[in-house]
Amino acid sequence: MNIGFVGLGAVVETAWLPALKRLSLPMTSCWGYDSNPQRTLPGVTRCESLQALLARPLDTLCITTTSLQHLPVLEAALASTVPRIVVEKPVAATLAQLTHLRELLTLPEHAKRVLALDHWMARDGALCLALGKMDTRWHPEHSNEAALLTISVDDIVGIEGFLLEPSGFNRAGEPIALNFATGEPDTRQLRHPDGVILDIGTHVLAMMRETVRYLGGDDSLELQLITAKDRLGTPIAYGDTQTAEGEAHLQGNLSGIPVNLWLNKYAGPGVERKGISIHLRDGRIIRQSRVPGGERVELLTGEKALSWTRSGAIYDHCLGEHIFGPHSLFVRAPLEVAKLTQRRIAEVEQLLQLQQALRGPH
Known part of the structure; x- marks a missing residue:
């Protein structure tokens, strides 16, 4: 290769x-x-x-x-x-x-x-749980049943997506981004369009849309921007085509389901939340989050929680399962390559339109 x-x-x-x-x-x-x-x-x-x-x-x-x-x-x-x-x-x-x-x-x-x-795209634990198919990649933390529920898109009343990243401080006491893989200070000077709306909003949307799609939903997507602030917490000014957003809240619907996206590259020291919560009509919640060393998927029923974990870095799972090797997406489902790319294009288009509305045509 x-x-x-x-x-x-x-x-x-x-x-x-x-x-x-x-x-x-x-x-x-x-x-x-x-x-x-x-x-x-x-x-x-x-x-x-x-x-x-x-x-x-x-x-x-x-x-x-x-x-x-x-x-x-x-x-x-x-x-x-x-x-x-x-x-x-x-x-x-x-x-x-x-x-x-x-x-x-x-x-x-x-x-x-x-x-x-x-x-x-490799973060499919919430989908596996929703389908009642927690495979051998996912290890129960207790004596959880292999298949606990099977839901469809009609059972979902709301989805929340989170990408809150830990941050540090520079000598002036201002928040600075940290490298997601190493935790070291990120020396890049982020500029528009590479703020949180486009740079990390794509992650949350991809995970949410792929999950809903495989539960029987369609590809319809509507979003509006509720708030957007820069690294220092100042609202982005209309006409500003330089400053990157550091924090944003997006709201809308996906396949008719109400959704909220919370994005923050400067959430604070030790603050990290990366994943989705799927709220079901019967009150239960399916939640997937990054945890130290891997992923955790939970089924929350009131005070009761059943959970599964998977170890390893996201890129390990993504590259190993979808990009390279004998079972890559190019090999196992070649016709899906173009379709998946079109879905990513549609998401980027929505996010760019939000940026245009926020800053003015540019």
Whole structure:
């Protein structure tokens, strides 16, 4: 297996490469290119240009650049012979880019090669519990039954999605982001459009929509922005096309179900909540959350809680189950690749429209 990376930044260093190492995938070669000539990573053979990388005999190309560069790189990749192209979230960063991306993907030979990645696609514990199919990946914390309930979308009265990330402080006492994989200070200077609405809102939406879809829901989605603030807690001003949102609350409906999304990259030291809560008509709640070392899924009935856990990093599960290997999505369900990408595009479009309404046309 020959893998190529375009963009050799923090997400590759702290998430992709460690996951590939832990998975022990049969990787023959790993090449990479970055527009910064000083940026290199151990185990990645650097190419001097994007064209040189695309000329390699790649099995999979991973586009891990900044979000604004995803589309230009993807367009070049589609002109090459690379058979599989995986684009980190968000698949595009502006409404104009989305329009052009849709044009590119109208060609079937293009669409089947492009997978819009969201690594939360591997977070399927809430779905497994809702279907009554907690498989062997999930370990009961007590003597839970293997199949406790089977619900459909009609049994759901509301869904909440959370992505609250722990943060630190700089010398001035201002909140700073931490790297999600290492916990170290994130040195990036985030700018619009890479605030929480687009950058991490995509995660929550992908998890919620995939769960609802497999419970029998449709792809309808309507969202409105309730609040949006910057890193220091100041509301985003109309006309501001530079400042990234640090916190946001989104509200709407998904397949007719009321939803709330709570996003915060600066939730405070030790504050971390990443997942969804599905509220059922009978009062029970299905909840999935990240916990130290893995995931926990719970079925809450009043004061009673049944729970299951799964160990491992999100990228390990995502890359191992969906992107690489003999049972990747490209192999087991090739027709789903284009459909999944279209769902990710629709979500990004909604989030970008919210940003446009918040800041004004730009």
